[in-house]
Amino acid sequence: MAVYDVQSxxxxxxxxxxxxxxxxxxxxxxxxVYSEAFANIKLPTSMNYANGTRNAFISLGIAGTGVAIDLGLINTGNDWKPVYNEVANGTGYGEIMHNYVAPSSATNAKIVVKPVSTTKVHMYIQFLNSSGQNVGTAFDQDITLQHSSFTSSGGIISCRYYRFASLVPNNGQDNQTDGSRMTGGQFINLGLYNRNTSTYDTWGVPTTRVTNAWMVSPDHISVTCGNNYDTFNITHT
Known part of the structure; x- marks a missing residue:
């Protein structure tokens, strides 16, 4: 398939x-119904940033009508850090949380994202080591949106949750044979918190909670999906 082809x-x-x-x-x-999204991100086991020309993203997100807020992790070639980016009506705003760096011992990151109000979201990220112990400083903050807002009824936000993984060029040149890669990454223990039952419902691709899922440039990415996990590998070779 050609670069930028879509595979459902x-x-x-x-x-x-x-x-x-x-x-x-x-x-x-x-x-x-769902007040927050949860995942345990297994950090990729192999990375190549094509001499610093790509940034890696592994992220959850919250989408309303005409607004999407990416809430997750970025790696610009050194360490994983929390990041958020909001896009509404063609206008974007984002910030990297440079004070919350994953230690070298980190193998996973637990992440929770949720809308707090029509103009505010919350993100929690805690890095873990291979024994499941907390390492580094947890990011646990409300984020006030700059250019966007949600709709609500009786104080309850209506939204969609999403997740993605990507290796994005930072120089405007998307050469998908540049040798960059992000392999061995996973979203595991996927859950949406059901406010009616006070339990987490899984939201893997095969479940009824997921409505749409797709890959772009399928010759350079593979995704394996289960009821509560995704495994992904990106190879620009």
């Missing part, structure tokens, strides 16, 4: 991004 994992693509490397997205349905 479930029900096709909601949108089609180009110029940002091979990547994949998974979207839940629009709902007021």
């Amino acid at each position: 994992l479930k029900n096709g693509a909601l949108f089609h991004e180009t110029g940002v490397g091979a990547h994949y997205y998974v979207y839940s349905g629009q709902s007021t």
Whole structure:
């Protein structure tokens, strides 16, 4: 298949991004039932940033009508750090949390994201070592949105949750044979918190909670999906 071709994992693509490397997205349905999304991110076991020309992203997100807020991790070639980026009406704003760096012993990152109000979201990230012990400083903060807002009814936010992984060029040149890679990464223990039952419902691609999932540039990315996990490998070779 050609670069930027789309391969559906479930029900096709909601949108089609180009110029940002091979990547994949998974979207839940629009709902007021789920108040937060959870995942345990297994950090990739092999990385190559093509001489610093690509940034790696592994992220959850929250989407409303005309707004999407990426909430997750970035690696610019040295360490994983929390990052967020909001896009609404073609306008974007983002920030890297440089004071919350993953220690070298970190193998995983637990992440929780949730809407707090129509203009605020919350992100929690805690890095873990191979024994499951907390390492580094947890990021646990509300984030006030700059250019966007959600809709709500009775104080309950209506939104969709999503996740993605990508290796994005930072020089405007998306050469998908540049040798960059991000392999051995996983989202595991995927859960959406059901406010009605006070339990987490799984949101793997095969579940009814997921409505759409797709890959872009499938010759350079592979994704394996289960009821509560994704495994992904990106290889720009």
